[in-house]
Amino acid sequence: MAHPTGKWAEAEIRRDDIKDLMEKTKKLATMYSELLKIKREGWENVLRAQVKKEAKEKEKQNG
Amino acid sequence: MAEFQALQTATAEWKPHQIAKAGDIASMAEAAGDLANVVKETLSLASAGMEVVKLLAQLQSINPLLIALDALADEVLIAIQNIKEAGFWYLYVDPYFIKNVAAEPAFTYGFEQLRNKGGDRLWLAKDLATDFSTGEYVQTTTTPTQAQLDSQEVIPHLATPRKMIAGGYNPYKGKGVADPLASMSPFPRFSVQQVIGEFTKAFDDEGDVPRYRRVGGAPKAGVVVYDKDGNSYSGWDPVKEFGLDLYDIGKDQEDGSIIKDYKAARKPINSKIAPGKPNILGDLNYVGGSGAIAIIIAAPSFDIFAETFDKFSKMFVDIPEFAATTGKGLLDSLNEVLTPANTVIKLTQCDSNYELFKAGDIMGGQIYGGLTKVLEVNADSVVVSTMTTQKEITATDDAGNILRYVTTINPNEDERWIDMEIVGKPIRSVDGLNPFITGDTVYEMEQRGTRTDGTPNYVIYGQDTVGAPPSIRKYAKTGKVSMEKLAVLPDSTPPDFGGIQIKEIIPGWGEFFQTLENFVLQLKGMISDSTAFIQDMIDMIKGIEKFLQDLIDAIVEFLEFFQITLPSTGVYALYLPNQTGGNDGIKSQLSGAGGIPDLGYAAGILFVATEGDVFIAGGGSKNPIDLLALVLGLL
Numbered sequence: 001m002a003h004p005t006g007k008w009a010e011a012e013i014r015r016d017d018i019k020d021l022m023e024k025t026k027k028l029a030t031m032y033s034e035l036l037k038i039k040r041e042g043w044e045n046v047l048r049a050q051v052k053k054e055a056k057e058k059e060k061q062n063g
Numbered sequence: 064m065a066e067f068q069a070l071q072t073a074t075a076e077w078k079p080h081q082i083a084k085a086g087d088i089a090s091m092a093e094a095a096g097d098l099a100n101v102v103k104e105t106l107s108l109a110s111a112g113m114e115v116v117k118l119l120a121q122l123q124s125i126n127p128l129l130i131a132l133d134a135l136a137d138e139v140l141i142a143i144q145n146i147k148e149a150g151f152w153y154l155y156v157d158p159y160f161i162k163n164v165a166a167e168p169a170f171t172y173g174f175e176q177l178r179n180k181g182g183d184r185l186w187l188a189k190d191l192a193t194d195f196s197t198g199e200y201v202q203t204t205t206t207p208t209q210a211q212l213d214s215q216e217v218i219p220h221l222a223t224p225r226k227m228i229a230g231g232y233n234p235y236k237g238k239g240v241a242d243p244l245a246s247m248s249p250f251p252r253f254s255v256q257q258v259i260g261e262f263t264k265a266f267d268d269e270g271d272v273p274r275y276r277r278v279g280g281a282p283k284a285g286v287v288v289y290d291k292d293g294n295s296y297s298g299w300d301p302v303k304e305f306g307l308d309l310y311d312i313g314k315d316q317e318d319g320s321i322i323k324d325y326k327a328a329r330k331p332i333n334s335k336i337a338p339g340k341p342n343i344l345g346d347l348n349y350v351g352g353s354g355a356i357a358i359i360i361a362a363p364s365f366d367i368f369a370e371t372f373d374k375f376s377k378m379f380v381d382i383p384e385f386a387a388t389t390g391k392g393l394l395d396s397l398n399e400v401l402t403p404a405n406t407v408i409k410l411t412q413c414d415s416n417y418e419l420f421k422a423g424d425i426m427g428g429q430i431y432g433g434l435t436k437v438l439e440v441n442a443d444s445v446v447v448s449t450m451t452t453q454k455e456i457t458a459t460d461d462a463g464n465i466l467r468y469v470t471t472i473n474p475n476e477d478e479r480w481i482d483m484e485i486v487g488k489p490i491r492s493v494d495g496l497n498p499f500i501t502g503d504t505v506y507e508m509e510q511r512g513t514r515t516d517g518t519p520n521y522v523i524y525g526q527d528t529v530g531a532p533p534s535i536r537k538y539a540k541t542g543k544v545s546m547e548k549l550a551v552l553p554d555s556t557p558p559d560f561g562g563i564q565i566k567e568i569i570p571g572w573g574e575f576f577q578t579l580e581n582f583v584l585q586l587k588g589m590i591s592d593s594t595a596f597i598q599d600m601i602d603m604i605k606g607i608e609k610f611l612q613d614l615i616d617a618i619v620e621f622l623e624f625f626q627i628t629l630p631s632t633g634v635y636a637l638y639l640p641n642q643t644g645g646n647d648g649i650k651s652q653l654s655g656a657g658g659i660p661d662l663g664y665a666a667g668i669l670f671v672a673t674e675g676d677v678f679i680a681g682g683g684s685k686n687p688i689d690l691l692a693l694v695l696g697l698l
Contacts, residue, residue, distance in 0.1 A: 003638050003697035006652060008659035011636035013358065013629040014696035015378055018091075019622065021142045025095035026618040028135045032102050033611045035128055040604040047597045054594070 089381060091621060092143055094614070099139040106133050150687060153382065154669040156261040158253035159372070161384050164261055166251030170243055170493050173231030175222040177527045179204060182512015182520065184242060185220035185527070209240055222522070223529045228432070229494040248516045248663070249491035250365035255635075255659055258359050258667040265669075266650040275308055275333040277301040282311055288332060299332075309333050352674030354641040354688030355649045356697065359659065359667035362633045364516055368664035371633040378629050382668065403489045405438065406547055408499050412448050413481045413542035419445070420485055420540055425508040425521055428544065433499035434508065434521060435487030444484035450475040483542070490521070499547040507540040635659045638697045641674055641686035 003011055106129055158166035177185040186207055187200035200218065207217035212234075219232045230243035282288065284300040288309045296309070313328030315321060360375050362368035376385040408426075413419050420426060424437045452474055458466045489496050493514065499505065508521040525537030637656050642648045649671060672688040684690065692698045 003636060003692070004658075005638050005640055006656060008357075008359075008635050008637045008656050010631040011358070011634055012631045012696060013375070013378065013634055013636065015625050015694065016696065017142075017146055017694035018381075019625045020694075021092060021095055021139070021146065022618050022622050022625065024135065024139045024142055025091075025098065026615055026622070028095075028098060028102060028132070028139055029611045029615050029618070031128065031132050031135060032098075033608055033615075035132060036604050036608050036611070038128075040601055040608070043597055043601045043604070047594065047601065050594050050597060 091618070092146065095139050096143045098614070099136040099143075102132060102136045106136075145690070150672065151691065152671045154262060154265050154671075155382065155384050156258050156668070157384070157666045158251060159369075159664075159666060160376075164253065164257075166253040170230040170247045171233050172227050172229055173233030173243070174219070175226045175228045175522070175526075176232040177220045177222055178511035178520075178522065179527075180511070182244065182510075186217050187220045188217045189215075191216070206240065206242075212240065222526050226429075229492060244512050244514055244520055247493045247514045248365070249493050249495075249514065249518055250516070250664065252663045253665055254663055255359055255361045255661045255665045258361075258665045259357075259653060259659075262357060262667065262669045263650050263654045266646050273306055274304045274336050275306065276304050276336045277333050278331060280330065281332040287312070289329065301332075304336070305333065308335065352641045352643055352686055353645055353649055353671060354674075354686045355637075355639040355653070355669060355671045356688060356691055356695065357637040357639075357653065357667060357669045359635045359637075359665055360633055361635060361659070361662040361665035361667075363662050363664070365664050367633060368666075371630075372666055374629055375634065378625070379668070403491070403496055405486055405488050406435065406499075407441075407484060407486055408435065408505075408544060409444075409482070409484050409546040410505065410542035411480075411482045411545040412450075413483055413540070415479055415481050417538045418540050419481060419483065420507065420542065424540065425490070425510075426485070426487065426505050426540075427508040427521060427523065428497065428499050428503040428505050429523070430503050431500045432492055432494070432497040433503070433505075433544075433547075434490040434492055434497065435485075435499070436490060438486045438488055441484040441486070444482065446482050447478045448475055448480040448482050450480060481542075482545075491518075499544045501544050501546060503544045505542050505544060636695075636697055638692050639688075640692070641684060641689060646671075 003009060155161065156164055158164050179185060181204075183204040184206070186203050186205065188203045188205070188207070188211075190196040190199050190201045202220060203217075211217040221232065230247045233243075281301045282299065284302075285297075286299055287295050287297055288299045288311060289295055290307055290309060299305075299309070309332050310329040311332050313330065315328070358375075360368065360372045362371060376382075379385055410420070420437050420440060422437055422439050425434070426437055427434045450473060451471055453469050454472050455467060455469050460466065507524040509524045510519040511522045512520045514520055524539035526539075528536045635658075637653070637659075639649055639652050639656075642652070644651070653669075670688065670691060672686055672691070674686045676685065678685055689698070
């Protein structure tokens with residue numbers, strides 16, 4: 001129920017502005033973390049492939 | 064040409080405010096904005112980065128995420144923009160924490176009047192009941208009429224010896240009929256009506272206007288100066304403050320060319336140092352749109368008030384008065400009023416004939432009014448008082464010669480007088496916390512009635528038996544103060560909600576963005592596919608992931624408080640939507656609004672905003688007050 005205008009009344013004060021901003025920021029940070037995780041896993045795969053490739057080349061060189 | 068006067072000095076109380084501009088909320092909002100911007104910047108590079116890692120064919124699956132992230136970052140930036148658009152004036156009325164208004168004690172001093180065990184005042188009424196009555200005074204608890212007091216048919220039964228106390232019998236204040244205990248409280252009172260009075264009074268302060276002070280390079284006194292519209296003024300004096308922003312005449316040419324735009328040529332000669340009360344571009348008597356939200360925290364008892372006020376302050380931590388990072392917090396301040404720190408009091412010459420003080424006793428100072436509950440007596444400190452005095456001895460010898468000599472004696476040979484050290488919990492009197500001053504005599508106290516808030520009213524034990532026969536006389540334990548010192552430091556209120564956590568994160572914030580910047584640079588460069596480069600990239604991402612997790616944790620904690628609403632009990636709000644009467648309109652609505660009880664302990668804040676030129680927050684109002692009403696849950 002809306003607060004009456006022009007009259008004092010007890011009110012359950014909220015801070016929806018802060019709540020809204022914080023919730024959106026939390027969601028943004030969470031989603032960005034997900035993106036970074038995917039990227040990290042991708043880079044980790046690349047690294048594994050790289051290491052494997054380098055090992056294979058070394059093996060080849062050693063005969 | 065207009066002639067204008069320098070402003071008179073006045074105390075400025077109105078302050079400009081933008082939500083989320085102070086304290087932890089501001090830090091968090093800034094962090095949110097930075098994060099959103101960085102996310103947007105790095106998103107364009109995400110695809111490039113993914114080119115290298117698409118071995119897992121994740122590029123397809125990542126696209127929707129990138130789009131969603133971009134949209135979310137926009138939402139965060141819009142939310143911040145909405146917050147920034149809302150500019151207010153606020154007036155904070157606080158008799159307890161900042162103490163920018165003075166709470167008045169609700170008592171006057173008078174002679175201490177005896178009370179019975181039930182706390183009723185004792186009177187002496189002339190015995191005139193019958194023809195055979197003696198006309199002597201007889202003790203009664205029946206409250207006399209003013210006429211009886213005036214004719215001295217009834218007189219107050221005052222303590223012997225006479226003692227001035229807060230709330231004592233005062234023939235001039237209410238003529239003594241009303242019992243002062245019924246309206247006395249140990250806490251300073253500032254009522255709801257007083258808060259509203261301060262709200263309306265602030266609109267009347269003629270000295271509370273925008274103030275501007277000279278800046279470096281300002282012209283000499285007497286030079287003609289100009290306002291922002293180019294109107295000229297005489298009377299300029301660089302040592303005085305003025306009520307509008309002023310400019311010099313500006314150069315007429317630069318690099319040989321005539322300057323046609325006077326605004327580009329001029330230089331400001333003063334800058335704003337005080338915002339003044341709500342105004343539109345400095346005009347205090349504007350008749351344009353303005354609106355207000357007043358919030359008053361009020362309760363009939365101080366402890367309930369303190370609890371609600373504390374919660375309120377946390378919810379509005381972006382108000383600079385509540386955002387203080389140093390010193391004591393609000394609850395600490397209020398707690399100090401509610402539960403002052405223990406003290407150690409050293410006593411000497413405690414008379415063992417009337418028993419010694421023990422834990423649980425209430426002890427009071429006779430002259431200076433200190434009052435404390437004895438928590439413990441330091442067992443090692445209980446020793447016989449060292450007392451020495453000199454005595455002249457005369458003796459007559461057989462020849463009749465009188466010999467006189469002085470000898471030192473111990474008047475405490477029978478060990479009647481004792482020294483001791485007690486730890487006491489101070490008790491607030493109605494006139495505040497009174498210390499125990501060296502030399503004061505202390506007595507055991509007993510309760511005689513209660514004050515308006517239910518706290519006991521203490522008097523010296525047995526004082527109503529002074530003058531009675533020794534057989535029924537009651538003697539109080541007694542001693543003398545030799546020293547008082549603080550026993551322990553006041554308990555600190557533990558850090559509250561996430562605000563404290565965010566401070567721990569913010570120092571790392573710069574580092575985080577440095578890492579992100581490097582990350583972006585590396586992605587941009589994408590110069591190497593060496594193992595070292597890839598490992599570096601992975602480590603960097605891990606660092607950012609950790610930081611984001613810390614940020615999320617902080618937000619979760621921060622949100623815990625904001626998820627709840629401030630309970631309505633003790634919080635009263637008045638919403639005055641945008642109206643066209645300017646400051647006068649707000650003032651008259653403020654003083655005319657009903658619906659709030661006049662409770663004894665109150666503090667409040669009044670937000671005022673004036674109508675702007677554009678609609679804000681995509682809504683249907685040009686006044687930020689309506690936006691504030693929305694976010695506070697009043698709409």
